[in-house]
Amino acid sequence: MTDARQLSLQHWLASELGHQDARISIASADASFRRYLRVDDNGRSLIVMDAPPQHEDCGPFIDIAHRLRQAGVNAPEVLATDLRHGFLLLTDLGDQLYSHALNVKSADALYEKALSALHDIQKIDPSSLPAYDQQLLNAEMALFKDWLLGKHLELELSSDEQTTLHHAFALLCDQALKQRQVFVHRDYHCRNLMVTENNSPGVLDFQDAVRGPITYDLVSLLRDCYVRWPNAWVERWSEGYRSLFAPDVDSQTWRLWFDWVGVQRHLKAAGIFARLNYRDGKSGYLSDVPRTVQYILEVCSRYQALEGLAELVRSRVMPALEIQARKAS
Numbered sequence: 445m446t447d448a449r450q451l452s453l454q455h456w457l458a459s460e461l462g463h464q465d466a467r468i469s470i471a472s473a474d475a476s477f478r479r480y481l482r483v484d485d486n487g488r489s490l491i492v493m494d495a496p497p498q499h500e501d502c503g504p505f506i507d508i509a510h511r512l513r514q515a516g517v518n519a520p521e522v523l524a525t526d527l528r529h530g531f532l533l534l535t536d537l538g539d540q541l542y543s544h545a546l547n548v549k550s551a552d553a554l555y556e557k558a559l560s561a562l563h564d565i566q567k568i569d570p571s572s573l574p575a576y577d578q579q580l581l582n583a584e585m586a587l588f589k590d591w592l593l594g595k596h597l598e599l600e601l602s603s604d605e606q607t608t609l610h611h612a613f614a615l616l617c618d619q620a621l622k623q624r625q626v627f628v629h630r631d632y633h634c635r636n637l638m639v640t641e642n643n644s645p646g647v648l649d650f651q652d653a654v655r656g657p658i659t660y661d662l663v664s665l666l667r668d669c670y671v672r673w674p675n676a677w678v679e680r681w682s683e684g685y686r687s688l689f690a691p692d693v694d695s696q697t698w699r700l701w702f703d704w705v706g707v708q709r710h711l712k713a714a715g716i717f718a719r720l721n722y723r724d725g726k727s728g729y730l731s732d733v734p735r736t737v738q739y740i741l742e743v744c745s746r747y748q749a750l751e752g753l754a755e756l757v758r759s760r761v762m763p764a765l766e767i768q769a770r771k772a773s
Contacts, residue, residue: 452529453481453492460524460533461485468492471539482536489536491520497530505532505651512650515568517561518643519650537646543634543670551673555665555681557644558637562629562661563689565647570627576656581617585708587715592733596718597764605756612744612753616711619704623657624690630654632661633668658690659698663706669713669736703743707750710739730772734765 458464463486471482471491477499481492495502502525512519520534546554574580589609593599601609629636630652638646662685666678679699686698693701714736717729737757744754 493532495530542637570655584712588711591718608752628656
């Protein structure tokens, strides 16, 4: 934060809180230009979202936070705004991330609560949200080709390999659009969920919500880019969600939807992780690329229609990642 921005924040907080001596510390940063500051207001803990307006629009965050809270979801309450500078004052959901609390013993109980909250999210009317349409789905998958394969791994694809990749993108896009379209958080995973004393989980980072596939947030949670569970557990949790909240969809169709939208998400995520390194100087996400690409390989290997993508990942991407890992070490 520049000196001028820091001064603006301090002046704004003084006017909102009524005094000059609130203590400010870093709470967290995320994969965008936003960061979060914790404010100690005479023993009361609050959060400031610092979102430079030249990079971030606070409007969607305010809108989605209100919708989630109206639905009973534990999202932060927006207490005050300074949209000119890109500051929001929020209630504090604490500092115990799901990613820190999850383990073999706690997983079932924590995911039960996260899945219940997801159902509440999916009951919200999505009609006014931006559509997760063909253009957006394809733009996201292109990140895999441009940033991971091209920039990070420096792979030059043959004409046949490019055709294989684009054919797979088309199939994945088609399946996503066939699914029931619901309110999609779009980044529903262990680093955006908080363990809270009441109405757990707390839900964060929801400003990019769209109207999209019913299994998207489910696969974001269960095939998380930051933590991996045995396939049998993932399938049990996914099927349990279907049986409770989408019983009209047969198990085979649900599994197809879940698997294929997961490939779309993991293609996007792997590309974003590479972009975060080269564009934004956030190298830590590169360690999550191998896990994310492994998901792609495993799922595609189960479907004949996606075998071309599986072979491309198996023969070109995985060896290139291994070479990068050796260089890094």
